[in-house]
Amino acid sequence: MTEITGLLFYLVSVLIAGGIYALLCLALNIQWGMGGLFNAGIVGFFAIGAYTSAILSTPETAKHLGGFDMPVFTGLVGAAIIAGVTGWAVARICVRLKSDYLAMASIGIAEILRLVIVNEAWLTNGSLGISGIPRPFGEYASGRAADIVFLAYVWLIVLIVYLVATRLYNSPWGRSLRAIRDNEASAAAAGKNVEKFRMQTFVIGCAFMGVAGGLSAHYFRFLSPSATDPLLVTFLVWVMLMAGGSGNNRGAIVGALGIWALWSVTEIFTNRLPPEWATRSSFIRMLLVGLLLQFVLQKFRAGILPEKSPPLRFDEEANGPDRKR
Template identity: 45%
Template sequence: MSIELVAYGAFFLTMALTYAIMCLGLNVQWGQTGLFNVGIAGFVAIGAYVSALLTTPDAAGRFGGFGLPIVAGWLGAALAAGLVAFLIGALTIRLRADYLAIATFGVAVAVQLCALNLELVTGGPFGIGFVPRPFASLAGDPLAFSLANLGVLVLVVLALYLALERLLRSPWGRVLRAIREDETAALALGKSATRFRLQAFAIGGAIMGLAGAAQAHFIGFIAPDNYMPMLTFQVWAMLIVGGSGNNRGAILGAILVWGIWAGSAGAIASLFPPGEQARAASLQIVMIGVGLCAILLLRPRGILGEVKTVSRHIGRLARSAGKPVSEP
């Protein structure tokens, strides 16, 4: 196996894991809480631009150029996206289903238009280049560079997965699922559905912002065209294929769908002449849609469906209840 092939495989997995982070954020919002967010591209864009502004060493006539470490940029991206999600959620979180979807879609379009027109901040249609890349000193060795970047993403995804799994099994996670399944019953138990939904929306938005920052730094360039509504479609397809409500399914779906997307691009493009690449892109979307329908027919809950989680104290309480009670 050639070094170039291994390096490409590492780069492919690195990109797939950035989408896996987005899926984990969407899984908090939709899979656990039932919040229909179709503005994923907006939160990803916020994270990407904030991190780029904080870390690029030279602003070249625009705002930014603070030259901060990449870690600081990632943390700033997550905080900024989480704050925006919190503010948006405070206004829209009481909306239901399709109404919330319309509101979040509008937010994504507004963010994309701001990125396109605020040239003094975002660089406008030309975007921001020379975004610092992790382990830039290894750029002369493609294999080492790709493997190092992959290692960083593996650690980030693993840390997020473990943290979200712990939240999933905590009382907080059980309240989210209770609100998703039967809000009236949750309200009867004294739980504030609005407060918990807002928390989940903000956490999911922060994770999406982190994904945008990670992707921006591994690519090294961002532009408004990177954050079109198609990005939202991709992430939703990944979560549905992998299994909504299951963090492992979110990661698996991201890798699988990104593999299909990246692998089919070249094959489909070769079927059309150079002037008809738009038709090739449309056919690629159709193929992904057909594949999504086929998977849902075979596995309606996704490849890895949601696993019902109950309190870790249930077993102990049941055993205690089964013991004979001593007479006084």
């Protein structure tokens, strides 16, 4: 019996982390899948969100800035705002750059953010990190029950972001965005303000990445600069989106859950390896994820759920009573 409950709670922890990755994937899908913007600095915006939410919601302390003791939800809204504003500043500078250059610039910015987080101890308590970050509804549930509450909380936010992203995708705004992605020159010729659309896309994506960061801080209750390890998060999210199907919001969620499940399940097996191999298991997993990405890129580019443009509704619009322009 205990084994089954153990397994159940293992599943809960996988689903919580999977939900956070699903958020990141949805955010990246807005930037890359819809807008064609290559953001390689995902972890930077994730970290901003994590630190913002942590600082806003922890009780007052001398160790780092604030402790403003606000509710968790306010913290997450703050995370979205600060990450979005940072994204806006970055986009002001970089959004005109072509894909490869944007990749370099976004990594550079993520790296600068990491340096700030490590070095500015008055703000973030440096390498010692922030502890005692509250969970949402932490006063009503504790222990394993709290995990289930948190699971629901995370997936509620995933649902909201999914609905927003789908609405964006189907809207005229999303249509223009895809037009810009597929053919920038013709979209510009049709009178679309390419730069403005890209800015908006980038900011919206970054804000959602910030929310994901905030949620991870509340989940682990502790935050240190190692959470901003530049490679793994950024890389995993890219693999997830590519495998799930870039341009498809459902694909983003499926990809996030699928790859995260694969990543977690391999952990079970690698933990049973002889000890001299078990210490190296994470490297084997990284190697496999790297190879998986190559496979997806070469043979499986559309992903599990390929992008499907919404149907054109000329008849309905032409005949319907409320003709919209």
